[in-house]
Amino acid sequence: MLVKLAYGKTGYTVELPDNYNIDMIEPRWVESVPDEKLAIITSLRNPYNSRSLADLITSVERVAIVFSDLTRATPYHIIIPALLGELQNIPRENICFFCANGTHRPVTGDELVRILGRDIVMNYKIVQNDANDLSLHKYVGRTSSGNEIYLNEELLKYDLKILTGFIEPHFFAGFSGGGKALMPGMAYIETIRYNHSIANLSLENVSWGITTGNRLWEDIMEAAEFVQGLFLLNITLNKEKKITSVFSGDLRTAHRAGCRFTKDSAMVPVEKLYDIVITSNSGYPLDLNVYQTVKGMSAAAQIVKTGGHIIIASECWDGIPAKSDYEMILESVNSVNELMDFIQSREHQLKDTWQIFFQAHIQQRATVHLFSDKLDHKTIEKAFLSPVNDITGVTKMLAGEIGPGADICVIPEGPQTIPYLKK
Numbered sequence: 001m002l003v004k005l006a007y008g009k010t011g012y013t014v015e016l017p018d019n020y021n022i023d024m025i026e027p028r029w030v031e032s033v034p035d036e037k038l039a040i041i042t043s044l045r046n047p048y049n050s051r052s053l054a055d056l057i058t059s060v061e062r063v064a065i066v067f068s069d070l071t072r073a074t075p076y077h078i079i080i081p082a083l084l085g086e087l088q089n090i091p092r093e094n095i096c097f098f099c100a101n102g103t104h105r106p107v108t109g110d111e112l113v114r115i116l117g118r119d120i121v122m123n124y125k126i127v128q129n130d131a132n133d134l135s136l137h138k139y140v141g142r143t144s145s146g147n148e149i150y151l152n153e154e155l156l157k158y159d160l161k162i163l164t165g166f167i168e169p170h171f172f173a174g175f176s177g178g179g180k181a182l183m184p185g186m187a188y189i190e191t192i193r194y195n196h197s198i199a200n201l202s203l204e205n206v207s208w209g210i211t212t213g214n215r216l217w218e219d220i221m222e223a224a225e226f227v228q229g230l231f232l233l234n235i236t237l238n239k240e241k242k243i244t245s246v247f248s249g250d251l252r253t254a255h256r257a258g259c260r261f262t263k264d265s266a267m268v269p270v271e272k273l274y275d276i277v278i279t280s281n282s283g284y285p286l287d288l289n290v291y292q293t294v295k296g297m298s299a300a301a302q303i304v305k306t307g308g309h310i311i312i313a314s315e316c317w318d319g320i321p322a323k324s325d326y327e328m329i330l331e332s333v334n335s336v337n338e339l340m341d342f343i344q345s346r347e348h349q350l351k352d353t354w355q356i357f358f359q360a361h362i363q364q365r366a367t368v369h370l371f372s373d374k375l376d377h378k379t380i381e382k383a384f385l386s387p388v389n390d391i392t393g394v395t396k397m398l399a400g401e402i403g404p405g406a407d408i409c410v411i412p413e414g415p416q417t418i419p420y421l422k423k
Contacts (some may be wrong), residue, residue, distance in 0.1 A: 006283030033243030047249025100185025150188035179224030
């Protein structure tokens with residue numbers, strides 16, 4: 001049995017014996033729209049609960065376009081030309097692109113070209129959010145949960161803010177897209193830290209596919225709605241990274257429709273837990289580092305038995321990454337069991353702790369094995385993960401230890417598919 005895991009830009013093929021008890025979990029296939037650019041234009045002209053984008057810009061002078069960094073597979077080579085076509089009456093100098101870095105590292109010049117294209121980089125103003133600089137952010141309000149919201153002040157000067165991105169299940173915000181472009185994307189570190197706090201992450205409804213009743217998601221959307229002049233442009237993708245639908249217009253209405261569409265195709269109920277779950281981190285660009293790979297681990301952890309094994313293939317060409325809070329925390333402790341104590345005692349000093357929080361929970365329940373042909377074993381072990389040279393060989397070894405009744409599940413697309421146990 002040959003299985004191709006989403007890995008880097010090329011994929012990684014694993015051969016598993018046909019006599020194993022193997023279940024395959026993949027998202028329901030959704031055909032891409034016949035003409036991706038036309039689908040975007042049509043949505044912009046017929047948005048959810050909003051005037052068309054062309055009508056909106058008749059009363060504005062300056063437009064901000066908020067875009068995702070390299071950790072997201074948003075197809076901007078299709079989105080941007082369609083979007084700019086509808087903004088043709090706005091002078092080029094009055095349009096600014098804002099990179100929603102959140103707590104991620106700045107995007108390099110070459111990466112900006114890969115995301116937006118050389119023409120945009122050469123001819124438009126681009127601002128990257130620096131979450132660590134309070135002077136670049138402005139207080140806009142306090143959410144019902146008590147979060148003081150500081151957002152990028154330069155962005156707030158623009159009359160219309162177009163929030164772009166794509167919607168997929170998210171392991172603590174429920175779904176990506178929507179208000180996440182503003183918070184954490186364009187927010188100050190203290191605002192992000194409050195939202196991503198251990199207290200919030202520990203709540204029952206803070207999980208994959210849940211929005212209503214998810215305090216962390218509600219905090220995100222409430223923060224976004226402090227801002228005037230918002231227009232959402234979110235898309236959904238299939239496993240070929242092709243656009244399957246477009247959701248634009250009013251922030252809540254359009255995002256809600258996109259979440260419904262995504263849940264129907266990407267979330268899969270299963271009947272049992274598994275001894276071994278083989279998965280990926282969705283391939284390029286999400287599998288750029290170990291930090292992001294925690295998402296793939298979390299998706300697999302939904303259906304692994306206590307004491308079971310997660311085998312994840314993630315390229316990690318960007319390393320841990322180096323000089324991040326994540327790397328510093330990993331280097332500061334000697335075992336998985338110390339991770340949670342470390343972040344709980346120092347949470348107020350750290351930029352973000354979500355990945356350590358989830359990684360610690362996952363590894364206290366199951367052993368996580370990482371395959372990466374870009375990382376040496378020492379680096380993988382520094383993250384308290386078990387290095388893998390050969391996924392097929394490790395699977396055979398583990399299945400042999402468990403016995404002939406070992407239940408194995410393969411999730412080739414990683415967190416593009418979210419399995420959940422039927423209740």
